[in-house]
Amino acid sequence: MGNANNNHPHGRTLRVDRLPHIWCQGCGLGIILHCYAEALEETGMDLDRVVTISGIGCAGRTSGYVNTDGFHTTHGRALPFATGVGIAKPDLKPVVISGDGDLFSIGGNHLIHAARRNVDVLVICSNNFNYGMTGAQFGPTTPSGIRTPTSPYGNIENPFNLVALVAAAGATYVSRWTVYHAQMLKNSMKRGLEKRGFSFIEVISPCTTGYGRLNRMSPVDMMRALRDFGKIKKVPPTEATIDPTREMVLGEFVDVEKPTYNDVFSSLYGKAGAS
Amino acid sequence: MSDILTGTHFVHGDWACAEGAIAAGCRFYAAYPITPATEIAERLASRLPEVGGRFIQFEDELGAIASVLGASYAGLKAMTATSGPGISLMLENIGLAVMTEAPCVIVNVMRGGPSTGQPTAGAQGDVMQCRWGTHGDVEIIALAPESVQEMFDLTIEAFNLSEEYRVPVFLLPDANIGHLYERLDIPEKNKVRTMNRKKPIVKPDKYKPFEADGSLVPPMACFGEGYKFYATGLTHDENGYPDMTTEGQDRLVRRLCDKIRRNADRIQRVEEYMVEDCDLLVVAYGITARSAMSAVRQARAEGIKAGLFRLITLWPFPDKKLEELAGRVKAVVVAEMNYGQLVREVERAVRPTRVTFLPKIGDEPPRPDEILTEMRRALYG
Amino acid sequence: MIELAKEPSGRQKRHRIRVNESFCKGCGYCIEFCPRHVFERTEEINDRGVSPPRVARPEDCLGCELCARLCPDLAVSVEEEKE
Numbered sequence: 012m013g014n015a016n017n018n019h020p021h022g023r024t025l026r027v028d029r030l031p032h033i034w035c036q037g038c039g040l041g042i043i044l045h046c047y048a049e050a051l052e053e054t055g056m057d058l059d060r061v062v063t064i065s066g067i068g069c070a071g072r073t074s075g076y077v078n079t080d081g082f083h084t085t086h087g088r089a090l091p092f093a094t095g096v097g098i099a100k101p102d103l104k105p106v107v108i109s110g111d112g113d114l115f116s117i118g119g120n121h122l123i124h125a126a127r128r129n130v131d132v133l134v135i136c137s138n139n140f141n142y143g144m145t146g147a148q149f150g151p152t153t154p155s156g157i158r159t160p161t162s163p164y165g166n167i168e169n170p171f172n173l174v175a176l177v178a179a180a181g182a183t184y185v186s187r188w189t190v191y192h193a194q195m196l197k198n199s200m201k202r203g204l205e206k207r208g209f210s211f212i213e214v215i216s217p218c219t220t221g222y223g224r225l226n227r228m229s230p231v232d233m234m235r236a237l238r239d240f241g242k243i244k245k246v247p248p249t250e251a252t253i254d255p256t257r258e259m260v261l262g263e264f265v266d267v268e269k270p271t272y273n274d275v276f277s278s279l280y281g282k283a284g285a286s
Numbered sequence: 287m288s289d290i291l292t293g294t295h296f297v298h299g300d301w302a303c304a305e306g307a308i309a310a311g312c313r314f315y316a317a318y319p320i321t322p323a324t325e326i327a328e329r330l331a332s333r334l335p336e337v338g339g340r341f342i343q344f345e346d347e348l349g350a351i352a353s354v355l356g357a358s359y360a361g362l363k364a365m366t367a368t369s370g371p372g373i374s375l376m377l378e379n380i381g382l383a384v385m386t387e388a389p390c391v392i393v394n395v396m397r398g399g400p401s402t403g404q405p406t407a408g409a410q411g412d413v414m415q416c417r418w419g420t421h422g423d424v425e426i427i428a429l430a431p432e433s434v435q436e437m438f439d440l441t442i443e444a445f446n447l448s449e450e451y452r453v454p455v456f457l458l459p460d461a462n463i464g465h466l467y468e469r470l471d472i473p474e475k476n477k478v479r480t481m482n483r484k485k486p487i488v489k490p491d492k493y494k495p496f497e498a499d500g501s502l503v504p505p506m507a508c509f510g511e512g513y514k515f516y517a518t519g520l521t522h523d524e525n526g527y528p529d530m531t532t533e534g535q536d537r538l539v540r541r542l543c544d545k546i547r548r549n550a551d552r553i554q555r556v557e558e559y560m561v562e563d564c565d566l567l568v569v570a571y572g573i574t575a576r577s578a579m580s581a582v583r584q585a586r587a588e589g590i591k592a593g594l595f596r597l598i599t600l601w602p603f604p605d606k607k608l609e610e611l612a613g614r615v616k617a618v619v620v621a622e623m624n625y626g627q628l629v630r631e632v633e634r635a636v637r638p639t640r641v642t643f644l645p646k647i648g649d650e651p652p653r654p655d656e657i658l659t660e661m662r663r664a665l666y667g
Numbered sequence: 668m669i670e671l672a673k674e675p676s677g678r679q680k681r682h683r684i685r686v687n688e689s690f691c692k693g694c695g696y697c698i699e700f701c702p703r704h705v706f707e708r709t710e711e712i713n714d715r716g717v718s719p720p721r722v723a724r725p726e727d728c729l730g731c732e733l734c735a736r737l738c739p740d741l742a743v744s745v746e747e748e749k750e
Contacts, residue, residue, distance in 0.1 A: 021741070025741075029527065031742075035692070036694045039739065041740055042737060042739050044741075045738075059510055059511070060510060062360075062510075075527065075528065078514055080509040081515075082356075082359060082516070082517050083517070083518035083520065084352065084355075085352070085519055090349075091349035091352035091353045092352045092355055093356060094353050095342075095353030095354060095358075095360070095364070096360045096509060097356075098340045098342055098357065099314050099364070100510055103510050120349075121352075124344075191737065230695060230696065231694070231695050234696055272342075276341075280335055282335070283336045
């Protein structure tokens with residue numbers, strides 16, 4: 012437990028005794044895990060302050076590979092758990108790593124309220140356009156028309172634009188990258204770790220055995236798409252459009268300062284006359 | 287502002303519960319307003335900032351209970367309060383609390399159900415829900431206060447039990463007790479007994495978060511203490527890592543349940559009134575027990591050797607104690623404000639002694655004379 | 668024509684590339700995206716059912732570490748060789 016393995020390059024930030032991980036061949040989550048480990052190392056922050064929290068789904072397994080305090084919650088409830096952690100102990104930095112389904116379907120309500128409150132938490136959302144773990148059913152980010160096991164005639168729903176949604180909810184840092192843009196992703200993670208407030212990073216990630224197979228794309232095809240369709244643009248969040256078959260606008264869209272929930276709550280102590 | 291408001295007060299049950307929480311050391315409260323528990327949130331919203339605690343009103347009960355677990359794992363004593371519909375929403379995370387052994391207190395000020403039911407009416411209809419509502423094999427602890435004083439005292443007891451056994455503990459008043467105004471005596475601070483979770487004595491590199499000694503309760507490190515541990519709702523081994531083996535499931539489920547079952551004698555509290563020589567035993571809890579007490583006294587005045595067995599702990603259910611008593615009586619009468627819940631546990635415990643059941647469905651607790659009529663019927667036919 | 672990084676003495680930097688075959692799941696990202704085509708496919712399948720890449724041209728390595736960064740299995744490491 013908490014035993015840094017000095018023989019491994021990431022022995023301080025990863026539970027190397029649990030590698031190789033369980034994710035599929037080509038899965039973007041491994042790249043996200045690697046970026047996260049490096050971001051933690053490069054910020055030089057006290058790792059005892061970090062609590063890595065995840066929900067249910069493939070992305071939810073991430074917390075089990077990270078060498079910080081970690082917790083694997085029920086589906087959709089990573090954010091309220093993280094809110095409880097951060098409010099109870101303001102010195103801690105909760106980081107939520109979870110998927111598009113966990114954060115925006117079942118967890119959607121908690122997501123927008125945590126952003127609204129500007130709770131001090133970094134949310135890393137792995138968006139692979141489907142519910143990977145249960146077998147590639149469509150989710151809130153699946154493009155219209157895509158066939159999945161629960162949309163055999165093509166998805167009749169419309170997808171969210173996560174960047175626009177989270178920015179509208181009140182987040183103080185919002186960015187979108189793909190796992191191909193790993194260097195920029197890592198830098199965004201560092202920014203989110205060091206910044207106080209609700210930070211959100213959408214990471215477009217290939218689900219090679221789910222979404223990829225359904226759309227007859229090999230892992231390399233999917234990565235090529237990330238490289239070719241990812242376009243870095245400096246635009247307002249509402250213009251950060253995303254269509255995984257044509258263009259995905261990448262970059263940092265919001266980076267502002269606002270008092271966090273804890274900042275404002277602490278001011279109540281003076282009002283209440285706390286000793 | 288003091289955390290213990292020593293003195294005599296004339297307050298309602300919800301207020302007493304909130305003050306009991308503060309006295310117990312609760313410094314985190316999260317909830318969603320719901321009749322008839324809202325007053326607990328309102329009292330704590332103003333009191334927690336006074337004592338350096340933290341409060342948050344969540345967008346729903348699912349978030350509230352999830353944040354209580356987060357705060358508990360961050361090291362604070364944490365509580366939420368709701369009513370039946372809120373518990374229904376919280377059931378999944380109640381299972382998570384059991385699975386990850388997160389100390390926490392959950393208050394259910396019970397109201398008429400099922401579903402939206404009668405929000406302002408008292409009931410005792412959720413006594414099975416807290417025990418069986420979540421999926422899988424679990425054991426929890428549940429306490430039933432019968433007065434405003436017990437709302438204060440048993441809230442403290444609930445925190446102490448949850449810290450000692452690393453398990454969610456329910457407090458189950460009904461709406462009548464929640465909104466009843468009565469005298470409350472709050473003692474001096476040094477008379478309030480509080481307990482804290484056992485902390486690890488080993489260094490982080492030797493710590494196994496879910497390894498327990500003979501007590502079956504693992505010492506609990508919290509976030510930020512340098513232990514870098516991992517906890518999950520998946521079945522796990524002593525290291526906290528997922529374990530999908532048959533042996534792992536057997537081992538963990540047994541320990542989580544035996545933790546409570548083997549310590550049941552120490553956990554259970556009952557109040558026995560005139561049971562030593564009784565022919566007829568009345569079993570009741572909460573506000574019903576107050577009517578029952580009155581009925582038992584009236585019965586004694588009539589010459590009936592009646593006795594009262596009041597359940598203070600509903601779960602783990604004190605079946606052994608009841609079984610002993612039942613062997614000596616002719617009949618057992620159970621009164622509940624529902625259509626038959628704990629009576630089933632009583633029947634199971636006292637078999638083959640006859641059990642008569644008086645259901646009271648609706649806001650009004652059974653009157654003493656109603657219980658007395660049932661007692662006479664049970665004895666004389 | 669990409670200039671290979673040179674040390675002040677004018678000598679090219681050399682890199683050692685390691686592929687941990689017990690972690691590799693054979694996705695092919697390193698082979699596809701290395702700007703210098705350092706890696707090659709192989710036909711052999713190991714006892715994990717995977718065809719790991721072969722480091723065919725380490726002398727062409729730029730040290731950009733894109734392979735290590737894109738490897739989902741944390742199986743690739745790139746180290747500057749110390750003379």
